[in-house]
Amino acid sequence: MIDWIAFDADDTLWKNEEYYIAGRNRFLEILQKYGLDTADIENYDQFEVGNIQYFGYGVMSFVLSMIEIGIEITEERIHPSDIQKLIQLAKEMLSQEVEVFEGVSLLLERLSAKFPLMLITKGDLLHQQRKFAASGLAQYFRAIEVVSDKSSAVYEGILNRYNIDPARFLMVGNSLRSDILPILELGGWAVHLADHPTWSHEDDPANQLDQEHYLEVEGISQVWDKMVEADLFSKQV
Ligand SMILES: [Mg+2]
Structure with a gap:
């Protein structure tokens, strides 16, 4: 799936x-x-x-x-x-040290055994690349995309380039505006980390959510179970 x-x-x-x-x-x-x-x-x-x-x-x-x-x-x-x-x-x-949230490594290790993982982040190219390298998480990712904005058009471009069907794509993130709504708009799946700190600009009111493809968790430690609950593993070919 x-x-x-x-x-x-x-x-x-x-x-x-x-x-x-x-x-x-x-x-x-x-x-x-x-x-x-x-x-x-x-x-x-x-x-x-x-x-x-x-x-x-x-x-x-x-x-x-x-x-x-x-x-x-x-x-x-x-x-x-x-x-x-x-x-x-x-x-x-x-040059701030990168502090990875608790539970992230374990989740990425488990997920990367089943799925190819991609990092999609926006911001200064050099800073994002440096943080990615310093995080110790690069081993789990198949691809990294640093973009200047996270609109649905930008996501669409990425999905096209990787030849990914939006309906078979899932994005995990803390920002409704940048990580969740554009993906749902394209027909993809999204897991929102509702309890992670988020800049007010990123916290768009979620009134147009596609409930079927929208999963909400409090933190990283709940992502795996939520995906199991939504039956996203069992349909894996
Ligand atoms: Mg974020």
Whole structure:
């Protein structure tokens, strides 16, 4: 019934969002001395989303957005040493050790014995490749795709290239917007890790879910059992 299983990476296989939360807090600390209205600063999530069309997803986009907002809300008073701190923050985030979630290795080991696995992740190419290599998980994957966006058209392109029937494709991920809805739209299967930390931008309300192909679990440790329960193994040719 399933020919390929794909996994998202950030906040699905390894920690990610908590580093961004820490990064935002660092930014707020840096700006404290400028005596700004904090509501202004905390509202910059929207700003960052607006910048995705230019910079894409990832640390570099995140930090460029902070620099831009910093310049704007301080009315160009932000000191170069504070901009330097933000650039330093980017370097720290980009060299952050990869922390794989508990249970991921075991799940990938079991699944990779039955299915070819693919990693589909978005963000900075170099950073994603580095995290993948550092995760120790590369051995379980047959393919890796780093994309700049996760629209259904992008997924469709990948499925076509690998000659995969969407109805025989399953994607596991933490983001409804990026990992789940586009796959269901194409007629594929999706497992949502509902309890994993997720950036608010990725947390689209799930009102158009194809219930038949949608599986929800709290965490990685439940994925295997959920697939068994949905009868996705027994029909395996
Ligand atoms: Mg993710």
